[in-house]
Amino acid sequence: MSTIAEVTALSKYFGKTPAVKDLSFSIQEGDIYGFLGENGAGKSTTIRMLLGLIYPSAGEVYIKGSLFNNRQRQLLQHIGAIIERPDMYGYLSGWDNLRILASMSRKGIPDSRLYEVLEIVGLRGREKDKVKAYSQGMKQRLGIAIALVHSPDLLILDEPTNGLDPQGIAEMRNLILQLSKEHGKTILISSHLLYEIEQVATRILIIHKGKKMVEGSAAELLNPDETLVEVQMAQPDDIINKISGTQWLPFVSSLQSDRIIFKMHPEHIPELNKWLVNNGALVQDLHSKHSLEAYFLSLTNDTPAAHRAI
Amino acid sequence: MIRLLRIELYKIFHRPRTYISFAITAAIAFVIQLAMLADGKSFVGFALQGVSEQFDIKGNVLNGYLITYLILQTLLIHIPLLVALVAGDALAGEANIGTLRLLLTKPVTRPQLVLIKFTASVVYAMLLLLWLAVVALGLSVLLFGTGDMISLKSDAFVMLLKDDVLWRYFAAFAFAGLAMMCVASLALLLSVFADNSIGPIISTMGIIIVLTIFSTLQLPIFDTISPYLFTTHMIGWKGFFDSPVPYTSITHSAVILLIYTFAFVATAIIVFNKKDIQS
Numbered sequence: 211m212s213t214i215a216e217v218t219a220l221s222k223y224f225g226k227t228p229a230v231k232d233l234s235f236s237i238q239e240g241d242i243y244g245f246l247g248e249n250g251a252g253k254s255t256t257i258r259m260l261l262g263l264i265y266p267s268a269g270e271v272y273i274k275g276s277l278f279n280n281r282q283r284q285l286l287q288h289i290g291a292i293i294e295r296p297d298m299y300g301y302l303s304g305w306d307n308l309r310i311l312a313s314m315s316r317k318g319i320p321d322s323r324l325y326e327v328l329e330i331v332g333l334r335g336r337e338k339d340k341v342k343a344y345s346q347g348m349k350q351r352l353g354i355a356i357a358l359v360h361s362p363d364l365l366i367l368d369e370p371t372n373g374l375d376p377q378g379i380a381e382m383r384n385l386i387l388q389l390s391k392e393h394g395k396t397i398l399i400s401s402h403l404l405y406e407i408e409q410v411a412t413r414i415l416i417i418h419k420g421k422k423m424v425e426g427s428a429a430e431l432l433n434p435d436e437t438l439v440e441v442q443m444a445q446p447d448d449i450i451n452k453i454s455g456t457q458w459l460p461f462v463s464s465l466q467s468d469r470i471i472f473k474m475h476p477e478h479i480p481e482l483n484k485w486l487v488n489n490g491a492l493v494q495d496l497h498s499k500h501s502l503e504a505y506f507l508s509l510t511n512d513t514p515a516a517h518r519a520i
Numbered sequence: 521m522i523r524l525l526r527i528e529l530y531k532i533f534h535r536p537r538t539y540i541s542f543a544i545t546a547a548i549a550f551v552i553q554l555a556m557l558a559d560g561k562s563f564v565g566f567a568l569q570g571v572s573e574q575f576d577i578k579g580n581v582l583n584g585y586l587i588t589y590l591i592l593q594t595l596l597i598h599i600p601l602l603v604a605l606v607a608g609d610a611l612a613g614e615a616n617i618g619t620l621r622l623l624l625t626k627p628v629t630r631p632q633l634v635l636i637k638f639t640a641s642v643v644y645a646m647l648l649l650l651w652l653a654v655v656a657l658g659l660s661v662l663l664f665g666t667g668d669m670i671s672l673k674s675d676a677f678v679m680l681l682k683d684d685v686l687w688r689y690f691a692a693f694a695f696a697g698l699a700m701m702c703v704a705s706l707a708l709l710l711s712v713f714a715d716n717s718i719g720p721i722i723s724t725m726g727i728i729i730v731l732t733i734f735s736t737l738q739l740p741i742f743d744t745i746s747p748y749l750f751t752t753h754m755i756g757w758k759g760f761f762d763s764p765v766p767y768t769s770i771t772h773s774a775v776i777l778l779i780y781t782f783a784f785v786a787t788a789i790i791v792f793n794k795k796d797i798q799s
Binding site: 290291294295297311317 | 523524527530531534535536617618619621622623624625626627628629794796797798
């Protein structure tokens with residue numbers, strides 16, 4: 211697999227305030243690259259630097275091996291993007307928006323290609339409606355059609371599920387997977403919701419306050435054996451004593467006054483629960499969360515509920 | 521560039537508010553024409569009362585050429601405002617609705633985008649002037665007929681023979697095109713700095729009004745700067761209704777307007793090229 215986009219030591223300061231600091235990462239062909247961070251972490255600033263909308267204070271962006279600044283106009287032909295919101299010309303129809311922006315991307319894109327992308331995003335039949343009459347989900351879909359229409363190698367989707375209802379979010383997720391699997395697109399998707407990213411990403415980068423915190427393949431970072439199982443109980447000391455010498459001891463990650471935290475594959479949870487109850491544990495609460503989620507939440511000081519909302 | 525210009529014009533002329541400018545221009549012209557139909561004779565009598573004792577003026581004085589001249593005088597402020605409505609919205613309006621970032625992720629350079637926006641604004645301004653020519657000149661001639669034209673000034677009047685007028689209007693409209701091009705370039709420059717179009721439109725009008733006051737107030741303090749202000753030269757079209765026509769002065773004004781236009785557009789390109797797009 212070849213590198214389609216590479217960012218080296220990228221920094222951006224607004225005045226003296228750092229928005230992105232010394233950020234490096236690369237996106238390989240075929241990746242669905244999850245770009246994760248809480249609101250204000252620097253995701254959109256990084257994406258804007260990738261697209262030449264914001265000038266970096268330091269560092270470089272390479273697209274398909276070429277320095278972006280040197281060949282911006284040519285290299286943008288390989289990229290399709292939605293940034294933050296899919297804003298378009300509300301007084302024009304979906305078709306007009308698509309046609310106008312397609313002809314800005316490349317000369318001679320035939321109408322058949324426009325119909326093809328409308329079909330892919332599920333807007334066929336609604337293209338003659340004015341965009342101001344579209345729902346947020348339809349605007350997002352049209353935004354993806356606009357990003358796709360010139361057949362770019364890299365799709366950049368910045369918070370593509372913002373403002374969507376749960377059904378819209380699920381549809382968007384399926385569309386992203388479809389674009390990757392059936393149309394072979396390399397996709398950079400940013401979000402502040404781990405759950406969204408872990409559903410689709412093949413690689414994940416987490417940034418916090420503009421700095422890279424962790425990067426790796428989803429398989430590594432979302433290893434199910436690393437799932438944290440937190441068991442809250444009354445009088446845990448008896449159980450702690452009983453665990454010694456059982457098969458559960460190697461799974462104990464930490465002990466607290468009212469709870470035990472295990473690190474294990476989720477398939478062991480029913481068996482663990484059964485063992486606890488059989489040994490007289492007064493279990494008050496048992497829940498699991500992935501170690502990456504725990505890590506992400508510790509960065510963002512957010513609640514698990516917020517991330518499991520969908 | 522042609523492809524991008526066509527796209528830009530498509531956007532401008534598919535926006536309903538674009539046509540408000542054309543409606544306003546027509547409305548002003550119609551109101552003046554109606555007023556002149558109703559009470560034009562007393563207006564002419566009042567305007568010529570100072571000279572009617574020395575000169576015996578005969579014929580169709582209240583003709584289409586005179587009415588057009590009056591309409592043009594009243595539209596001195598309106599037309600720049602209507603041009604600023606589109607040119608001031610060119611980049612700031614895109615930033616406001618969030619499409620600027622969409623445009624800049626397409627393979628178009630920023631200088632190209634500024635030049636396309638400027639050219640589209642100029643095309644719009646020219647069409648507005650053409651429309652003005654149709655509703656002011658065309659309709660006035662239809663309603664009031666033609667005749668020798670009296671060009672009224674504060675301390676004199678110029679009588680232009682009927683067959684010697686029409687070319688002057690064509691030349692005056694062409695010169696007004698230059699002036700509106702300058703207004704469009706100023707509005708576009710201000711549009712670069714803003715993320716909504718109200719600011720650039722109001723600022724453009726504010727600058728034009730203030731500088732017009734500097735240009736027209738006959739105070740010594742303004743005399744030194746007045747020749748360098750573009751507003752002083754925007755009314756150069758009136759020279760075509762003098763006899764003889766002051767070609768040197770008109771050419772000088774045209775050159776000044778072109779220099780300002782170039783400077784405004786060049787500055788807009790430089791500033792926009794360095795700007796971080798955060799809208």
